[in-house]
Amino acid sequence: MSSSRELASTFSPQEIEAPLYQKWIKAGYFTADAASSKEAFSIVLPPPNVTGVLHIGHALDQTLQDCLSRMKRMQGFEVLWLPGMDHAGIATQNVVEKQISATGKSRHDLGREEFVKKVWQWKEESGGAILEQMKRLGSSVDWSRERFTMDEGMSKAVVTIFKRMYEAGLIYRAERIINWCPRCLTALSDIEVEHSDDAGELVSIRYGEGDNAIIVATTRAETMLGDTAVAVNPDDERYSHMIGKTVKVPLINREIPIIADQHVDPAFGTGAVKVTPAHDVNDFEIGVRHSLPNIVILDADAKVVNTNSAFDGLDRFDARKAVVEALRAEGRIVAEKRPYMHAVGHCSRCDTTVEPRLSKQWFVKVEPMAKASADAVRSGAVKIEPEALAPRYFEWVDNMHDWCISRQLWWGHRIPVWYGPNGEVQVVGPDETAPAGWTQDSDVLDTWFSSGQWAFSTFGWPEKSADLAKFYPTSVLVTGYDILFFWVVRMMMMSTFAMDGVPPFKTIMLHGLVRDQFGKKMSKSRGNVIDPIEFMDKYGADALRFTLARGANPGTDQALAEDWIGGSRNFATKLWNATRFAMMNGATVAGDLPTVDSLNAIDKWILSRLSETVSEVTDLLERYEYARACELMYHFAWDDLCDWYLELSKESFASGAADASKRVLGHVLDQLFRLMHPVMPFITEQMWTTLTGGESLVVAQWPVANAAHIDKKSEALVGQLQEIITEVRRFRNDQGIKTSLKIPGRIIATGEIAQYSSAVAFVVRMELGEITPSAKCEAAGVTIEFDLTGSIDVVAERARLEKDLVTASKDKQTAEVKLNNQGFMAKAPDNVVVEIRERLEKTTADIERITAALAALPQP
RNA sequence: GGGUGGUUAGCUCAGUGGUAGAGCGUCUCGUUUACACCGAGAAUGUCGGGGGUUCGAAACCCUCACCGCCCA
Structure with a gap:
């Protein structure tokens, strides 16, 4: 081997990383071949939002996926890791609307077509910054297969599956109470609503007069304008004499019945509740059970309408105050509690208080698909790692509500339903055209409807593509447990439906969230957000990756501090210096490894430890035990190799008669770099190519533990040497000997x-x-x-x-x-x-x- | 309210029945021909409380307390 190769005297990640990534791309190592005879290993990248920038959560998610992809590639699998982005309906529309509003206009001034054009333009110019950032991290994705949920192929898939689901009776249109955001002016699904305990008020109002009076408690006084009943629990003796009678709603004087419904909690407030079917989910259900009319008193902007009262035109919160004042003037306020803490829903995009609203929307009937998704896990066809998180999955799929999929937005897949002049309804498939004069539904589909197809439509579905045949189902889905409900369940449902019951992945590997050094959630308001780019600039991508992987215990959150990334950088530097030292002393991979019998005990020991480490780390990585795998690599490299092997061998290297050791050391480094490459791809590549002259670790063979190298006798002997040395060091230390x-x-x-x-x-x-x-x-x-x-x-x-x-x-x-x-x-x-x-x-x-x-x- | 995870060294966390561990931090010493982004040595824990099972419990069971997350 050439002796001219050497490592730079100081390790500088900034200098090696970008060129190495370019080298890998140029060589086409990450491009998968569907015609390959190798066994397939595939992962689809959870698509980041097109509006997104790389945050630390992405960095963790991608580090873990890259580890698996790189290891499997080295193990001889045909690896496809497919990247792409999500069009992120509301988020993206908001970004572009904001731009437009800066010019004093709204999207309505532009019109739908023009607006959507603007969004595409924004996407081309500014979208997808995150993809470039992924390259910094070293993600070995197949860029030739990059997809976007709005691209042509995926759009075709969306229409195809919509039609199939509609024909299978799994998509229907209905008037329901949905979550409505009065700012975004669109329906939201349950998961787009975040609940928090807010300080509101609890007001008790007397309805009716004298013996016929009944007191109800509410946090939303203004909705009384839409009341169509008062309900009590059928077993509540306080009210049994009133059931069936009527009472007048104050202020508007509407006569409404007093009804009995099991749903009413006798312990809440007075035990009597007002029923507003058009503006509350539970009330709506009571209304259905008792055939109550639905009176809509709030419009899309959440302003009072249709009450023929002085309140018409008021915003909901102003109306609440005004209604309470008016009731007080009439002497009908019996009690008030302020502040009253209770759970209130907020739009996950803009934080506006969500308004339950009766409206006509498209829904997915989830029950059959949710059952299939649950069965796939229960039967073992799909494994959830770690198993401890499976109950959370079941809790969700077993109790899922129908999914509202229509959104009153412009950016997204337009619902492929057309209406005829006489109210006819027709779903128009990808190769069909609507009858002349019909109009298309103006709504678009929920973003999750298309991203739910990510595991198969990215491979070309509905065409019977070579990719689909080779890479579906995918080997493993790696994602945070926080989107188990959002995305994973939807992928399971849509995939099992579209792919004849074959679930989209064999394993769902869930990791936790990255938190700050005190275990607190990262947030802008706390000011504890860690920017992965900043830390890659400072410490290198390998250091960030190693830190994240080392903290990744299955399914649990991890804390992260700058110091720890610095520690990983120190580890990288240590390896770099050790490798330089080893090469200065003639470490080599040339020629055959000497037979074990001919080696000294120190060489035998390091080979034994190497084989143990290789086999344990491989096993741990296969089981997604990243933290423990990293711990073993760290201690083998730093303790066994640097602190003991190199120290114990210095004397023989110095004495000149160490040919066997030079070859052993070369072998240990060679194998160690292979083993560590999935976690720290850049530095290992640089050191390995320098040491061995090989082409690239990306396409090198995964190390194999050699059972013949396991040598407990030498391990015991070196253990004794370590004891002796430590004892002498203690002695010297205690004696203060320099x-x-x-x-x-x-x-x-x-x-x-x-x-x-x-x-x-x-x-x-x-x-x-x-x-x-x-x-x-x-x-x-x-x-x-x-x-x-x-x-x-x-x-x-x-x-x-x-x-x-x-x-x-x-x-x-x-x-x-x-x-x-x-x-x-x-x-x-x-x-x-x-x-x-x-x-x-x-x-x-x-x-x-x-x-x-x-x-x-x-x-x- | 329902579900679920946790409580181990100053901090963050491993550790599923056999003498308590790691990283970072702390203290002392040290530039010995890879590395001060280093080396050597050291200190630090009634493993949340209380009961139980066991020859043996941080681990298994019961109970209490306190944190967290998800859902309503």
């Missing part, structure tokens, strides 16, 4: 350990030779004597030994207690008993040794 000072001494060892005396002496800075000992320490059955020319710190040494004595005595005592316990002796398994016996023997010997050493110390 690191730079080489002390004369000798190591009295027998057997194989004796062969490593010079390696040990090198590490602990001892000069071996014949001496007159004035101090000694003992470990692992070996005595190390020093010539300190008589001047040792007796007090410090006594303290050290006494401390050891206390530890040994305690350990001995616990062992004795166990062995004297008859229950333990009778019931504990043999191996445990043997272990405790050995502990007793060792501690007994230690106590003897330390006591002797103490006695030998000069008296103060």
Whole structure:
């Protein structure tokens, strides 16, 4: 191998990352081949919003997906990781509307066609910034297959599936109470509504007069204008005499019935509630049960209408005050509680208080598809990782409400339904045209309706494409548990419907959220948001990726702090320097690895540890245990390799006779870089190509653990060397002996350990030779004597030994207690008993040794 | 209100029956020919409280307290 290759003297991620990503793209490593004979491994990237920028959650999500993709690619799979973006209906429309409003206009001034054109224009110019940012992170996605939920193919798929679902009776139109955002002027699905406890008011109002009076409590006084009943619980004896009678609604004097309904909670307020079927979900259901009329008293802007009262034209919140004032003037306010904390729905996009509104919308009948989705998981066809999160999935799919899919927006897939002059309704498929003179439904579909098809329409569905045949179903979906309900369930439903019951992924791997260093949620208002780009600039993409992967325990949130990213950068630097040092000392991958028998114990030990690490890390990554996998790699690289192997080998490298070790070290680095490449792709690529001269780790083979390298005997031996070295270091430290000072001494060892005396002496800075000992320490059955020319710190040494004595005595005592316990002796398994016996023997010997050493110390 | 997760070192978290761990932080010492983005050594825990099961419990069961998340 050429000796001219070398690593730069300092590790600078900024210099290597971008060129390496370009190299990979140019080589086409990430482009999947549907005609390949290799087994497929596929992932679809959860499409970020076209309006989005890369936040730390994306960085985590993509790091985990990239790890899997890169590992599988190295393992010989035909890997497809498909990227793309979501058109994000409301979010995108809001962005462009804001732009337009800056010029003093509204989208209505432009008209629908012109507006949609503007949105496309915005998308081309400013949309998708996030895709460029993904490249910084190193995501090995197949850019040749990038998709957009509004592109031609996906639009065709949307219309196709709408028609099929309609014909299967799974899509219907109905007048229902839906969540309405009076600012966005559109319907929202349940999941687009966020509930929070707000400070409102609870007002008790007397309806009717004298014996016929009944008091109701409400948080929304203005809706009384639309009341069509008062309801009580049928078992509530306080009101049984009033059921069936009528009462007049104050202010508007409408005569309404008093009805009995099981739904009413006798413990809430007075036990009597006003019923406004057109403006409350529960009231609507009561209305259906009792055939009550629905009186709509709020328009799309949430202003009062149709009441023929002074309140017409008032905004809902102004109307609430005005209604309460008017009632107070009439002496009908019985009680008021302010503030009254209660749950209020808000639009997830603009935070406006959502208004339940009776309107005609399109719905998906979810029950059959939700059942199929639940069954797919219950039967084991789809696995949820970690399993502990499966109950959350079931809770949702088992209790799902029909899904409102129409949105009163302009940006999105227009509902493919046309209406005839006489109220005819027809769904127009992708290759069909509507009859002349008919008009199309003006609404668009919920964004999740199209993104729910992401797992199959991105592969070309409804065409029978080669991609679909090769890569569907996908291998695993990696996403945060926070969108389990939003997106994952919808993908499950739409896919099982469209793909003849074949679910979209074999495994759903859920990760948690990234939080700040104190475990608090990141938010702009808290000012604790971590920008991944900023930290990649500062510490490199590998450091960010390693930190995120190292924190990714299955299904749980992780805290993140700048210091920890810095720590990962330090780790990268450590690897870089170790590799430089190894190469300076001749580490190489040229030629065959020497036979194990010919190696020294230190080489045998590192090979053994390497094989163990490779097999454990591989296993952990296959089980999505990123945190534990990273922990093992970290400690193998830093502790085993850098702190012990390199230190123990320095002496033999310096002595010049280390050809076998050079080859072993080259092998260990080669394999370690392969193993770490999925998590830290850039630095490993740079170091590996420099060391081996190979083309790229992206297309290199995944490391294989070698069972023949596992060597417990060498592990035990090196363990003893470590004990000895640590003991001498403690001694030196306690004695205050300067690191730079080489002390004369000798190591009295027998057997194989004796062969490593010079390696040990090198590490602990001892000069071996014949001496007159004035101090000694003992470990692992070996005595190390020093010539300190008589001047040792007796007090410090006594303290050290006494401390050891206390530890040994305690350990001995616990062992004795166990062995004297008859229950333990009778019931504990043999191996445990043997272990405790050995502990007793060792501690007994230690106590003897330390006591002797103490006695030998000069008296103060 | 329903569901669900948690409480382990100063902080953030691993640890599903056999002598309590990691990273960061802290203290002491140190530029020894890879690395101060470093090295060596050290300190720090009645594993939330109380009961129970077991020879043995951070882990299993019961109970209480306190945090969090999802849904209503």
